[in-house]
Amino acid sequence: MAIEIRELVIKTQIVSGQSRQHAISDREIQALKRSVIETCREMIRESKNRYRNNR
Numbered sequence: 766m767a768i769e770i771r772e773l774v775i776k777t778q779i780v781s782g783q784s785r786q787h788a789i790s791d792r793e794i795q796a797l798k799r800s801v802i803e804t805c806r807e808m809i810r811e812s813k814n815r816y817r818n819n820r
Contacts, residue, residue: 776801
């Protein structure tokens with residue numbers, strides 16, 4: 766899971782850099798980052814639930 770989260774973060778950084786080159790607003794970039802953060806949190810919650818259910 767850590768690898769998946771790291772990949773999401775790297776992709777977000779790449780998209781942010783490309784977005785700045787294409788004049789996408791900071792607000793849109795922040796929305797993308799929030800989306801990635803929420804996705805990471807959801808992955809962590811799911812992982813914790815799987816761990817609890819498999820004990």
